Amino acid sequence: MTLDFTELFKVDACVSSCSNSMINTTGVLESTDNMKKMEILAKYGHFIKHYGTGKDSYYYFRIPDKTIKRGAFRRKKTTREEIESALCDYFIEKEKQSSTGKDMTTFEQLFYEFMEHKKEKVSAGTIRRMMIDWNKYYKTNTDFIQKPYKDITPIDVDDFLNNIVNTSEIKNKAFCNMCGILKQTFGYAVSARYISANDNPYRVEVNRKKIIPTRKKASTQEVYNNSEKQLLLDEMNRRLQNNPTNTCILAIMLDFELGTRRGEILAIKNSDIKNGKLHICRQIIDDYDVSDINNPKLIGYHAVEYTKSDAGDRYIPLTQKAQEYIKQIQRINKETGESYQDFLFVKDGYLINPNKLYNIIKDACNRCINIPIKGTHRIRKTFVSTLVNNGVPITTASRIAGHADERTTIKNYLFDTNDETETNKAILNALGDNPESSVTTTYRNVENKNVTKRDSNIILFPSNKKAENPCFTRISH
Structure with missing residues (x-):
């Protein structure tokens, strides 16, 4: 057999040419990549x-x-x-994303973009509360938050929300707050013109029977009864005798007369007190560092010239006891030289930390008077309940408390301030178990006191009634 070297050389030349072509192509790609990197480094x-x-x-x-x-x-x-x-x-990678023409931004990325926008509009405390809900309910659902937000459908939202309802014993208020993150984030996408309003997938379709309703707690948990209130006030008086310049103690005692929010009472200025009334128009709020939005840090507190809501700006009539407390606080400040921008409650030349009041109450309840711990908000509920239980109209009590409407007062602030014995006695009296002290008997006694001898001689005539039709039933033949 004879070998044809001419054909062999042709084949070898072809293979060599293809190999050189592949090398040249690889070289061009490497050169292009290098040029791209040099361009990026020159720019960034x-x-x-x-x-x-x-x-x-x-x-x-x-x-x-x-x-x-x-x-x-x-x-x-x-x-x-x-x-x-x-x-x-x-x-x-950024260039590849933009060149594909499709926005691959995940819901998680959209949320953090929204929060950067949100923190310029609301308090740092609000950002902190939203991040707590995000970490608790969203970060554990990676399949949902890692999905491009433009690909999320209403069915995805349904599955996400129902998964939370089915796997956690979530209460109604917590569920509403959690849904707020989803609603606001997609609302931001609409406002930013990322998606149209018609493309917003947010909706709430869950089995609400699985959500734990917010039930009103027992009065024993929410307010001070008369004996508990007296025990706490006696303990505060004892502590004040041992530490007569501690105005925090007087703030607790004063709050039983005012029923303010914890940040409101410590934001009172001397100029707010006029003509027997107190003008509530500011509050103390916490300061958080939210530069790292995942780890908000409490860094202090300061006073702001607004209240929780528009209804919070109000006037409270001062009782005689409240005026005595205020005069005592003003006298202590004058004696100790404490002063800061006309504020009533000052310690070491600055505002008093609102947490200080709770710590005093907690120590007193635990260590001294042995009753359940009920903070300043429970004092506020005690104040409102006392007003209504003593005949103040709910509308007036709601206004004094600074509530936006009466529903808040009725739903969350009305409790029985009597202890169990007093409550049981009142129930039995109302049911006539003790006729001498029943409401009916009392009313009759009061009525009889106003009756004169001349009134007794009045002859009462029967009232005239319209004659009834004897044939009121239809007779069938």
Whole structure:
């Protein structure tokens, strides 16, 4: 057999040509990638910073990005090559996302973008409460929050909400707060023109029977009865004798006469007290550092010139006892030299921390008078209940408490301030078990006192009634 070297050389030349073509193509791609990286580094290389010396040195960059947690993309590397590669990878990925023409932003990324917007509009305390709900109910549902928000359908929302209802014993109020995050986040997407209102998938279709209703707690848990109130006031008086310049104690005693919110009583100024009335028009709020939105940190507190709601701006008539407390506080401030912007309650030249009042009450209830712990909000409920139980109209009590409407007062603030013995006695009296002290007997006694001898001689005539038709039934033949 004779070999044809001519054909062999042709085949070898073809293979060599294809190999060179593949090498050249690879080289072109590598050259293009390198040019792209050089372009990125020329444009964004200033983000890279170098810190430290020797073995402790490192490279770091931070790129603002609202679609990412904490509002920025961060990387830290030990070599220049690694940090440059990470920077280029980030911008190349961003370019790929934009070139596809489809927004792949996840619901989680949209939420953090929304929160960056939200924290400019509301208090830091609100941001903190929303993040607590996010961490509790959303972060555990990764399949939902990692899905591109534009791909989320109403059915996805149904499945997400029903999963929470079915797997957690969630109460009605907590469920409403949790849903608020979903509603507001998609509402933000509509406002930002990311999606149309018709594309908003938010809705609530769950089995509400599985949601624990918010039930009104027992009076024993929510208010001080008369004996408990007296025990606490006696303990406060005892402590005041041992520490006569402690105005925090007087703030607790005064609150039984005012029924204010915990931030309102400590924000009172001397100029708010006029003509036997107290003007409630400001409050103390907590300050949180929310620069790291995942970890809000309490950093202090300050007074603001507004109340919880518009209805919170109100006037409260001062009892004689309230006026005595206020004069005593003003006298202590004058003797100790405590002063800060005309505020009534001052300690070490600044406002008093609202948590201080609760800590005093907690210590007194636990260690001294041995009753259930009931903080300043329970004092407020005791005040409102006392007003209504003593004949003050609910409308007036609601206004004095600074509620937006009477429903809040009725649903959350009306309780029995009597102890069990007093309550049982009142029930039995009302049912006629003790005729001498029943309401009917009392009314008759009062009525008889007003009857004169001349009145007794009046002859009562029977009242004329319209004659009834004797044929009121139909007779059938």
